[in-house]
Amino acid sequence: MDLINVKxxxxxxxxxxxxxxxxxxxxxxxxNFNLKAGETLAIVGENGSGKSLLAKLLIGLEQxxxxxxxxxxxxxxxxxxxxKCHDIRMIFQNSNESLNPxxxxxxxxxxxxxxxxxxxxxxxxxxxxxTLKQVGLMNDHKFFYRHMLSDxxxxxxxxxxxxxxxxxxxxxxxxFAALDPSVRSQTVxxxxxxxxxxxxxxxxISHNLGIVRHISDKVIVMKQGQVVESGKTDVIFNWPNDxxxxxxxxAHQALVNSQDN
Amino acid sequence: xxxFSLYQEEYHPxxxxxxxxxxxxNHIAVVGLYCLLFFVVITVFCPILAPFDPTLQSAGxxxxxxxWYSNGGISHLLGTDALGRDILSRVIYxxxxxxxxxxxxxxxAMLIGVGLGAVAGMSEGFRSSFVNHVLDSIKxxxxxxxxxxIIAILGIGLVNSMWAIMLxxxxxxVHQTREFVSREMKKEYVLAAKLDGxxxxxxxxxxxxxxxxxxxxxxxxxxxSISVLDISALGFLNLGAQSPMPELGTMLSxxxxxxxxxxxxxxxPGGTIFLMMISINLVGDGLxxxxxNRLLH
Numbered sequence: 001m002d003l004i005n006v007k008x009x010x011x012x013x014x015x016x017x018x019x020x021x022x023x024x025x026x027x028x029x030x031x032n033f034n035l036k037a038g039e040t041l042a043i044v045g046e047n048g049s050g051k052s053l054l055a056k057l058l059i060g061l062e063q064x065x066x067x068x069x070x071x072x073x074x075x076x077x078x079x080x081x082x083x084k085c086h087d088i089r090m091i092f093q094n095s096n097e098s099l100n101p102x103x104x105x106x107x108x109x110x111x112x113x114x115x116x117x118x119x120x121x122x123x124x125x126x127x128x129x130x131t132l133k134q135v136g137l138m139n140d141h142k143f144f145y146r147h148m149l150s151d152x153x154x155x156x157x158x159x160x161x162x163x164x165x166x167x168x169x170x171x172x173x174x175x176f177a178a179l180d181p182s183v184r185s186q187t188v189x190x191x192x193x194x195x196x197x198x199x200x201x202x203x204x205i206s207h208n209l210g211i212v213r214h215i216s217d218k219v220i221v222m223k224q225g226q227v228v229e230s231g232k233t234d235v236i237f238n239w240p241n242d243x244x245x246x247x248x249x250x251a252h253q254a255l256v257n258s259q260d261n
Numbered sequence: 262x263x264x265f266s267l268y269q270e271e272y273h274p275x276x277x278x279x280x281x282x283x284x285x286x287n288h289i290a291v292v293g294l295y296c297l298l299f300f301v302v303i304t305v306f307c308p309i310l311a312p313f314d315p316t317l318q319s320a321g322x323x324x325x326x327x328x329w330y331s332n333g334g335i336s337h338l339l340g341t342d343a344l345g346r347d348i349l350s351r352v353i354y355x356x357x358x359x360x361x362x363x364x365x366x367x368x369x370a371m372l373i374g375v376g377l378g379a380v381a382g383m384s385e386g387f388r389s390s391f392v393n394h395v396l397d398s399i400k401x402x403x404x405x406x407x408x409x410x411i412i413a414i415l416g417i418g419l420v421n422s423m424w425a426i427m428l429x430x431x432x433x434x435v436h437q438t439r440e441f442v443s444r445e446m447k448k449e450y451v452l453a454a455k456l457d458g459x460x461x462x463x464x465x466x467x468x469x470x471x472x473x474x475x476x477x478x479x480x481x482x483x484x485x486s487i488s489v490l491d492i493s494a495l496g497f498l499n500l501g502a503q504s505p506m507p508e509l510g511t512m513l514s515x516x517x518x519x520x521x522x523x524x525x526x527x528x529x530p531g532g533t534i535f536l537m538m539i540s541i542n543l544v545g546d547g548l549x550x551x552x553x554n555r556l557l558h
Binding site: 059061089090092094097098099100101102103104107111112115116140143145147161 | 273276448449450452453454455456457458459463467468471472473474556557
């Protein structure tokens, strides 16, 4: 049973225009992939290749022009907003921007619970403390404001916010880009541990092929909105078919080799 | 669950307490706050505090100077005016009229203005830019002028001048809220709230309002000082509060006639307005930097 199954997902970005009715400026897809519980999918590609747009389609911020997203067999476009919020959660690239500066972390984490569950305030509080502990923060952190935390802690809060509704899938848009190497590896390990424990499906966008190779089971390579190659990570890294993928992998290999020497 | 708290001695002040801790650092603002509290107490308890009826005329005590003059008396601490009314009682009641009415007007204008501004800020396209340009042009006209125009339509009197000032204050709140909300709506934390499943109303009340404190305080103090000035200015011009009413601006215009022989009749209400303005602005300024610093350190 697939956790998520994406079939022929397409999206046309149009610019409204006074003279002509509309102009298609960007075509995405068709994108096809499926993911089982506990698996990780990486989306790689150059800037402007539609990676973030794909993430937006997955979490429901944009409506696809055609195609289906099946979440454990149910069509996502037919399920309610609160169900969507429950099952697919997003981690933003810049965790600093995605946390409300005027609220304590407790209030930030309580918001999704208040909106999507019928827990009482004590149960919410327990859940918040439990989730904070899960991502390696302390109970006391719920009284903290955004500006009192370090980058790594903010990323953990962003993760806590995604986890608090017990989602099935987490979509992350370059979650590791803004972090320094040590915090990055901490966060990667934390994510992998949580994924193992909770059986999450994890879809992430990254430029860092090292991390992609390290944690992902499947890879989608995108270029100008088109999927040029997709498949198992090992296969793609060892036997790339497409010219573009070859270039990417070679560049990565050259970087790794130069670091080894 | 954690079995023990690691930092027992550490306590976590509420946002309000945080603001107060920051506010306390600014001593001048604290002085302003005491001054403002003094005016609030006077406004609330003026019937108890005032020694005489503010409209009571005693023909025997015309133009008695304040107590510190050699020919002044202790029974009229701040002297009497040309009709023999006790100036202390009139100033105390005048604070209630000028200050109390201003506070009510600002609260009403803020509620209406912020509500309209939020709706305008959340909407997009033609409607939003139409509202924006109309408000921009209204904002360019001074509120006193708008108030006088409205009074010219409604007729003179205190209640009409209250309506006029409130209507004149609303565009500023609308404009500022609209700008703030539309700016915040583009930020990522609002997107995150949307992904939590919040609708626009919930986003406004739960995500945007907690960040709006600073902007609201700035606008509210500005509006409060504008409204104090406008009420007394309209009273002074005989467009607002009418003559027997103990309103600070009206008292000033009555005192003008006897200013040379009895300067205290204009100095005391004038000084009261001055003190009021200073304390409002000091508190507003202190509160603004306290709210900003709360989120910085």
